[in-house]
Amino acid sequence: xxEQSTRRQFIxxxxxxxxxxxxxxxxxxxxxxxxxxxxxxxxxxxxxxCDLCRTSCVLSHSxxxxxxxxxxxGYCMLCPAxxxxxxxxxxxxxxxxxxxxxxxxxxRVVGKVDEEDPNNNYYEYIIDETRCDGCGKCxxxxxxxxxxxxxxxxxxxxxxxxxxxxSIQIACPDRAIVRLSTPGMAPKEHVVESKNV
Amino acid sequence: MEPNDKETTQLSLTDRFRRSWFxxxxxxxxxxxxxxxxxxxxxxxxxxxxxxxxxxTPNPAAQAAGSAPPVQGLVRTYAQSGxxxxxxxAHPFRRSLAGxxxxxxxxxxxxxxxxxxxxxxxxxxxxxxxxxxxxxxxxVGPDQHVYVGAAGRVEIFEATGSHVGGFAAGxxxxxxxxxxxKVFQKDILVADAAARIIRRYDANGKQLGIIGNKSKAxxxxxxxxxxxxxxxTKGVIRAxxxxxxQVTSWAIDGSPLGSFGKFGMSDPAxxxxxCNPVNLALAPDGTIVTGEKMVARIKVYQADGKLLAxxxxxxxxxxxxxxxxxxxSKGRILAADPERREVKIFSLVAKAGTAERKTEEPESx
Numbered sequence: 001x002x003e004q005s006t007r008r009q010f011i012x013x014x015x016x017x018x019x020x021x022x023x024x025x026x027x028x029x030x031x032x033x034x035x036x037x038x039x040x041x042x043x044x045x046x047x048x049x050c051d052l053c054r055t056s057c058v059l060s061h062s063x064x065x066x067x068x069x070x071x072x073x074g075y076c077m078l079c080p081a082x083x084x085x086x087x088x089x090x091x092x093x094x095x096x097x098x099x100x101x102x103x104x105x106x107x108r109v110v111g112k113v114d115e116e117d118p119n120n121n122y123y124e125y126i127i128d129e130t131r132c133d134g135c136g137k138c139x140x141x142x143x144x145x146x147x148x149x150x151x152x153x154x155x156x157x158x159x160x161x162x163x164x165x166x167s168i169q170i171a172c173p174d175r176a177i178v179r180l181s182t183p184g185m186a187p188k189e190h191v192v193e194s195k196n197v
Numbered sequence: 198m199e200p201n202d203k204e205t206t207q208l209s210l211t212d213r214f215r216r217s218w219f220x221x222x223x224x225x226x227x228x229x230x231x232x233x234x235x236x237x238x239x240x241x242x243x244x245x246x247x248x249x250x251x252x253x254t255p256n257p258a259a260q261a262a263g264s265a266p267p268v269q270g271l272v273r274t275y276a277q278s279g280x281x282x283x284x285x286x287a288h289p290f291r292r293s294l295a296g297x298x299x300x301x302x303x304x305x306x307x308x309x310x311x312x313x314x315x316x317x318x319x320x321x322x323x324x325x326x327x328x329x330x331x332x333x334x335x336x337v338g339p340d341q342h343v344y345v346g347a348a349g350r351v352e353i354f355e356a357t358g359s360h361v362g363g364f365a366a367g368x369x370x371x372x373x374x375x376x377x378x379k380v381f382q383k384d385i386l387v388a389d390a391a392a393r394i395i396r397r398y399d400a401n402g403k404q405l406g407i408i409g410n411k412s413k414a415x416x417x418x419x420x421x422x423x424x425x426x427x428x429x430t431k432g433v434i435r436a437x438x439x440x441x442x443q444v445t446s447w448a449i450d451g452s453p454l455g456s457f458g459k460f461g462m463s464d465p466a467x468x469x470x471x472c473n474p475v476n477l478a479l480a481p482d483g484t485i486v487t488g489e490k491m492v493a494r495i496k497v498y499q500a501d502g503k504l505l506a507x508x509x510x511x512x513x514x515x516x517x518x519x520x521x522x523x524x525x526s527k528g529r530i531l532a533a534d535p536e537r538r539e540v541k542i543f544s545l546v547a548k549a550g551t552a553e554r555k556t557e558e559p560e561s562x
Binding site: 076077085093095114 | 413414415418419420421422440441442459460461462469470471472490491493515516517518
């Protein structure tokens with residue numbers, strides 16, 4: 001009899017442990033999801049710069065901005081992300097049009113400067129985030145084979161409201177908006193207003 | 198035994214289970230897990246949500262340039278006469294294709310899958326041997342030795358594949374970014390894209406000189422971090438200067454001899470995009486064959502820069518950032534497409550001003 005009782009007690013304890021584990025696991029998952037240690041970010045390998053980041057964000061000026069990876073950048077004189085290479089060239093043979101409709105992509109000469117022949121110069125390209133609306137036209141133009149793929153879109157944490165459901169993530173046809181765990185990331189100060197308030 | 202104990206022990210296991218608090222706990226847990234999973238699952242996106250411009254059109258500029266009508270009024274016409282190593286071939290390149298060269302008796306050498314594959318001029322395989330991993334370029338010398346560039350070193354192999362030597366290229370703390378090798382007599386020319394110059398070595402690896410630094414900018418302008426070179430029988434070096442959109446010429450002592458080419462999106466003689474031409478090779482008749490990216494195509498120029506022929510983008514993968522080129526003694530152009538991992542062979546079929554017009558059926562090996 002005592003042996004049978006022990007078996008039942010064992011089953012009872014096992015069931016309780018399983019119950020606790022299920023409840024605890026669920027609570028942990030929900031707590032982790034609600035915590036500030038995870039952020040939305042753009043996966044550059046999936047992103048096709050489709051322009052939905054510009055229009056889908058709840059902010060009036062999207063939290064998604066273009067950024068330049070200087071290690072990859074070719075510092076081109078005729079950057080295909082800066083110049084609209086299909087536009088009519090000026091008298092120096094340089095395309096007159098620019099890719100960025102907001103004129104947010106800026107450039108400056110770096111290194112030794114040749115005033116006479118700009119083809120001898122290297123140019124550093126920087127994004128003016130106050131102008132960039134995340135349309136991704138420069139990112140698309142920089143993709144290989146035309147460019148080196150140094151430009152990419154990125155969610156700027158200082159602007160992102162971290163909505164419970166990211167509207168860009170819902171809209172993204174390429175599932176390029178991912179949730180990244182960032183343990184220990186410092187709390188941030190929001191710098192933008194919401195479109196919905 | 199106490200009455201309560203008796204009652205407990207007489208309960209069936211099912212009743213015991215029903216009376217315990219586990220079932221509601223399990224239900225709560227399952228519901229919680231379901232809710233959590235539902236929160237993680239994103240709603241399906243309708244296909245119509247994707248804007249018209251998307252991954253299907255990777256680059257509007259490339260699309261505009263690539264959709265240009267066929268070039269009229271060219272002096273030469275080439276047609277594909279064969280192919281090596283494609284997906285349907287008996288000897289496909291499965292992972293990579295990083296170069297093509299022509300050796301003695303027009304033997305075809307192709308670097309891919311960390312192997313050197315040697316074919317006869319008709320495309321029949323002769324031999325294969327292993328090369329260093331991440332080999333980026335190679336050349337076949339007049340001595341039939343094969344010079345392979347990998348990780349800042351030049352490795353030298355006999356025609357049979359035996360490793361016979363090698364040397365480190367570049368500076369002591371700054372290894373060369375070797376993107377091309379060519380051999381002229383006893384000199385080995387190494388294109389160092391990291392330093393943006395051409396280094397000239399003897400067979401023992403002693404640096405004899407530098408080519409490309411006697412220009413106004415002091416080096417080649419290489420936004421795409423690639424430099425390709427070739428040398429003719431007289432010792433005139435041709436090199437790609439991609440940032441300036443030029444083919445440049447140099448003497449073996451490093452003196453500049455001239456250049457041709459400029460940026461342009463409409464005239465087929467010009468070079469498109471940020472940085473072209475990306476590859477080149479010299480033909481025995483003195484013509485210069487260039488490979489371009491963005492609009493993946495091959496062009497044939499006279500030595501003075503006059504455009505003779507265009508082999509259009511319909512032959513190549515649009516995502517090619519290189520088209521490796523070699524020309525054999527008959528003037529056939531061998532073009533390695535690294536995206537499709539296939540070497541295409543193009544033969545001259547017509548020349549303006551000549552009655553001769555050959556037709557060749559493509560053959561695949």
